[in-house]
Amino acid sequence: MTLPPILRAAMGPLRLMVQDRLAVIGMCVLGVIIAMALFAPLLSPHDPRHINEIEDGSVLARNAAGWELRESLGPLALNDATHRDGQSIIVGRSGTVWTRAGTGDWARIDVATEADLNGVDLNASGRAIVVGAQGTILLGNDLDWQLIPAPEAVLRDAVWLDNDRALIVGANEEIWLLDATAGTFAEIDSPVGRGFPLNSVALDADGTALIVGERGLAIRYDLEAGTATLERIGSSRDLNHIHIAPDGAALVVGERGTLVRRDGADGAWVTDPAPDTRALRAGWIGDNGRAVAAGRNGIIMEWDGAAWQIVQTESERHLRALLVVGDDWLALGSDRFVTRLSPPSRDHWFGTDHLGRDLFSQNVHGSQIALLVGFLGATLVVLIGTNVGLIAGYYRGRTETILMRTVDVMYGIPFEPFALILVLLFQPSLTIVILAVSLLTWRTVARLIRSQVLSLRERPFVKAARVAGASDLRIMYLHIFPNVLPLVFLELAIIVGVSIIAEATLSFLGLGPPQSISWGGILHDARLSGAWRTAWWWNLPPGILIMTTVLSVFFISRSLEVVANPRLRARQ
Amino acid sequence: MTRRTYLIKRVLQAVFSLWIIATILFFLFRMGLPDPTAALITEGLNAEQRAAVRAQFGLEDPLWRQYLLFLTNAVQGEFGTSFSYRAPVSEIVWERLGNTMILMLAAIVLAYAIGVPLGAWLSWRRGSRTDTMGIFVGLMFRSAPMFWTGMIAILIFGVGLSIFPTSGMRTLPYDATGFWDKIFTLDFLWHAILPVLIVALYYLGSPMLIMRNTMLEVYGEDFIEMARAKGLQERDILYKHAARNALLPVVTQLAVTIGLAAGGQVVVEVVFSWPGLGREILNAVRTSDFPLAQASFLIMAAFVISLNLLVDILYTTLDPRVSFR
Numbered sequence: 008m009t010l011p012p013i014l015r016a017a018m019g020p021l022r023l024m025v026q027d028r029l030a031v032i033g034m035c036v037l038g039v040i041i042a043m044a045l046f047a048p049l050l051s052p053h054d055p056r057h058i059n060e061i062e063d064g065s066v067l068a069r070n071a072a073g074w075e076l077r078e079s080l081g082p083l084a085l086n087d088a089t090h091r092d093g094q095s096i097i098v099g100r101s102g103t104v105w106t107r108a109g110t111g112d113w114a115r116i117d118v119a120t121e122a123d124l125n126g127v128d129l130n131a132s133g134r135a136i137v138v139g140a141q142g143t144i145l146l147g148n149d150l151d152w153q154l155i156p157a158p159e160a161v162l163r164d165a166v167w168l169d170n171d172r173a174l175i176v177g178a179n180e181e182i183w184l185l186d187a188t189a190g191t192f193a194e195i196d197s198p199v200g201r202g203f204p205l206n207s208v209a210l211d212a213d214g215t216a217l218i219v220g221e222r223g224l225a226i227r228y229d230l231e232a233g234t235a236t237l238e239r240i241g242s243s244r245d246l247n248h249i250h251i252a253p254d255g256a257a258l259v260v261g262e263r264g265t266l267v268r269r270d271g272a273d274g275a276w277v278t279d280p281a282p283d284t285r286a287l288r289a290g291w292i293g294d295n296g297r298a299v300a301a302g303r304n305g306i307i308m309e310w311d312g313a314a315w316q317i318v319q320t321e322s323e324r325h326l327r328a329l330l331v332v333g334d335d336w337l338a339l340g341s342d343r344f345v346t347r348l349s350p351p352s353r354d355h356w357f358g359t360d361h362l363g364r365d366l367f368s369q370n371v372h373g374s375q376i377a378l379l380v381g382f383l384g385a386t387l388v389v390l391i392g393t394n395v396g397l398i399a400g401y402y403r404g405r406t407e408t409i410l411m412r413t414v415d416v417m418y419g420i421p422f423e424p425f426a427l428i429l430v431l432l433f434q435p436s437l438t439i440v441i442l443a444v445s446l447l448t449w450r451t452v453a454r455l456i457r458s459q460v461l462s463l464r465e466r467p468f469v470k471a472a473r474v475a476g477a478s479d480l481r482i483m484y485l486h487i488f489p490n491v492l493p494l495v496f497l498e499l500a501i502i503v504g505v506s507i508i509a510e511a512t513l514s515f516l517g518l519g520p521p522q523s524i525s526w527g528g529i530l531h532d533a534r535l536s537g538a539w540r541t542a543w544w545w546n547l548p549p550g551i552l553i554m555t556t557v558l559s560v561f562f563i564s565r566s567l568e569v570v571a572n573p574r575l576r577a578r579q
Numbered sequence: 580m581t582r583r584t585y586l587i588k589r590v591l592q593a594v595f596s597l598w599i600i601a602t603i604l605f606f607l608f609r610m611g612l613p614d615p616t617a618a619l620i621t622e623g624l625n626a627e628q629r630a631a632v633r634a635q636f637g638l639e640d641p642l643w644r645q646y647l648l649f650l651t652n653a654v655q656g657e658f659g660t661s662f663s664y665r666a667p668v669s670e671i672v673w674e675r676l677g678n679t680m681i682l683m684l685a686a687i688v689l690a691y692a693i694g695v696p697l698g699a700w701l702s703w704r705r706g707s708r709t710d711t712m713g714i715f716v717g718l719m720f721r722s723a724p725m726f727w728t729g730m731i732a733i734l735i736f737g738v739g740l741s742i743f744p745t746s747g748m749r750t751l752p753y754d755a756t757g758f759w760d761k762i763f764t765l766d767f768l769w770h771a772i773l774p775v776l777i778v779a780l781y782y783l784g785s786p787m788l789i790m791r792n793t794m795l796e797v798y799g800e801d802f803i804e805m806a807r808a809k810g811l812q813e814r815d816i817l818y819k820h821a822a823r824n825a826l827l828p829v830v831t832q833l834a835v836t837i838g839l840a841a842g843g844q845v846v847v848e849v850v851f852s853w854p855g856l857g858r859e860i861l862n863a864v865r866t867s868d869f870p871l872a873q874a875s876f877l878i879m880a881a882f883v884i885s886l887n888l889l890v891d892i893l894y895t896t897l898d899p900r901v902s903f904r
Binding site: 412416418419420421422425427429504508511512515516527539540543546549554555558561565 | 730
């Protein structure tokens with residue numbers, strides 16, 4: 008087989024490298040990481056900057072220690088729940104209905120609708136009314152469900168007034184009286200009539216129904232008189248939910264931590280100071296003075312008899328309903344919530360960070376900056392270093408003195424602090440980071456190449472070239488340079504590793520290129536958020552990736568060392 | 580060239596280097612921060628106080644006068660007042676430099692004390708699985724970024740097992756009258772173990788690998804054959820004959836490492852909240868405390884240069900073969 012001379016010359020060192028098992032491993036690993044950087048968008052299942060949210064049928068249960076997450080009821084959000092005579096029912100998005108008897112297991116009920124269900128109530132004979140979007144009204148008990156035809160409307164809540172008649176409220180100020188036996192509606196005129204959304208309705212102790220809605224709207228409907236009248240409860244915030252205990256204690260909750268309480272049927276409405284100003288979506292009050300409210304971002308407050316206390320905020324789930332059966336207290340949710348700090352799962356292989364961003368995708372994208380700075384920085388370093396070394400070693404004399412003094416001066420500059428000052432004085436950017444990485448590192452290369460050139464320039468082949476009339480440039484770059492090439496490649500490999508660590512260091516200190524994703528930057532975020540002490544899935548992968556990349560480069564450089572220094576070959 | 584002229588030349592070189600670095604530093608700061616007192620607005624200083632600070636650094640003068648003022652101040656060790664500490668810069672910097680040096684020197688000594696015998700031993704077992712493992716582990720710690728190994732060490736030993744403290748040099752509050760008073764306590768040792776270990780593990784690889792490689796070269800020499808022929812034990816040949824002759828390149832590397840020690844390891848200081856000079860530079864530049872950043876860097880460079888000089892001089896004394904070039 009005949010090969011061109013250049014290729015044949017390259018074969019020798021290559022064969023030497025292939026003989027070294029560690030070098031082969033290094034090349035394979037580096038190949039994988041380079042592929043990772045090139046195909047990052049294809050490989051990452053999520054956009055690394057996207058804030059991920061999921062929906063979940065979350066259930067939190069109260070125990071002695073506080074509120075604890077239980078096994079989810081399916082992947083769909085739960086919107087409302089009610090309980091009567093040992094029977095409990097939960098409704099949620101996309102036609103979700105769950106029931107249970109006593110405190111047994113929840114069972115999913117099939118209903119003939121895909122609409123989002125918003126409100127539920129049970130009457131004394133165990134019949135349920137469920138209302139939802141698209142004018143959905145369902146009546147039924149365990150297995151027998153019947154869809155009542157109704158006009159298009161977003162219905163929010165319903166309550167039984169007696170065994171036969173129910174009051175339904177909707178988002179466009181609808182107030183409908185349903186006759187369950189006949190299946191007919193009567194539309195009740197609202198005293199406001201301006202299309203305010205009505206959010207919740209409850210049966211008061213005197214048999215009338217109390218409706219709450221946006222902008223502090225409260226309407227009392229009297230079945231006997233057939234009239235709806237405005238009621239003042241002293242709040243102008245959007246009210247989300249009302250709950251009234253059998254003896255008349257009542258709780259209304261709303262946006263921005265609104266809590267309005269009434270101690271008994273004849274009591275006055277009192278607005279309580281709330282310990283948190285996030286939206287509250289559900290409230291429950293008992294006649295024995297116990298009360299609880301739940302809302303967005305997993306917030307749960309309990310009434311301790313004198314004030315509201317926050318008892319739970321660590322969950323990110325949005326709670327929408329409370330179900331209290333004796334000592335079994337459940338908080339239900341959750342519409343789309345940000346999956347913060349979730350441990351590795353099938354959807355997020357390396358978990359998520361404090362903003363709910365996918366860490367696997369971030370780690371994959373991080374390889375781009377690492378390799379870019381690594382190779383670009385190293386090329387720059389070797390380019391400067393080799394030329395300075397060549398010129399200094401070849402020309403000697405004053406040129407050498409000036410260049411080598413410069414190198415000496417550079418050895419007096421501590422690397423990391425210099426890079427810090429450079430980046431901070433000139434605003435972090437990719438260019439400045441590469442400059443900071445490479446501006447000092449070439450000092451070693453220059454020294455090494457120079458000492459090699461010093462011995463090479465005295466060799467006969469250089470003298471022969473000079474006698475033949477070759478120019479200085481020709482001798483330097485065509486005769487001497489190929490002989491230092493193995494050393495150049497060795498230095499290139501080592502400095503790629505050094506540059507990758509240097510970039511990671513700068514990014515870790517928060518001085519990396521802004522708006523970029525890098526391994527050091529991921530660790531910077533982890534440290535800054537304070538969650539790194541618990542979220543191991545956040546800390547481990549970037550460090551392991553940096554280590555693997557640099558290690559593979561070092562392995563390759565070790566085999567290049569054998570190529571560059573033939574004395575090492577003999578003793579293998 | 581006699582030894583004396585060599586020394587004089589070397590000292591002059593060092594001074595020259597320092598002057599160049601000071602000049603670069605001065606112009607770098609003037610380019611990056613045209614009005615360093617702008618940061619003082621947020622500190623709540625009024626225009627009058629700002630003008631006083633500007634006068635102190637001669638910021639109203641032409642550039643060359645500013646430069647001269649900077650140089651004279653630097654020579655006199657007068658670096659002004661820190662914006663954020665409201666205290667003389669030199670006091671802060673010297674204390675921080677001591678903290679950095681104690682961490683770095685302890686780590687370097689540890690790394691070489693373990694790395695050199697380990698490298699000799701690996702060369703003896705060359706080609707074995709132990710040898711490969713040793714190289715692998717040494718290179719692994721060399722490749723892992725120290726801020727990451729530090730974080731993992733804190734997680735395991737500080738947070739998980741809670742054996743070691745996770746930050747600082749001493750448990751707060753403490754009273755110490757001087758630098759050495761602060762250092763010579765068990766409490767300090769307790770705080771220093773993790774950071775020293777992390778830096779030492781990073782440095783371990785180079786003395787180990789250099790020692791191993793030079794040992795392999797020394798094994799080929801005639802006097803080793805001679806020792807074997809005399810019937811000496813392999814262990815004696817290794818440590819008494821080969822190792823001594825292989826030490827030179829390791830000492831060279833040690834010299835370079837100590838020379839750069841004052842530069843510290845900023846990330847280790849940051850991760851372990853070690854009040855060193857590197858961390859101070861980072862904080863100073865973040866808070867735009869330019870007198871502190873400038874002085875810290877200059878003193879750090881001065882220390883690096885003096886250490887280099889010292890090590891060079893010692894080296895010529897240790898190894899007579901090195902000619903005074």
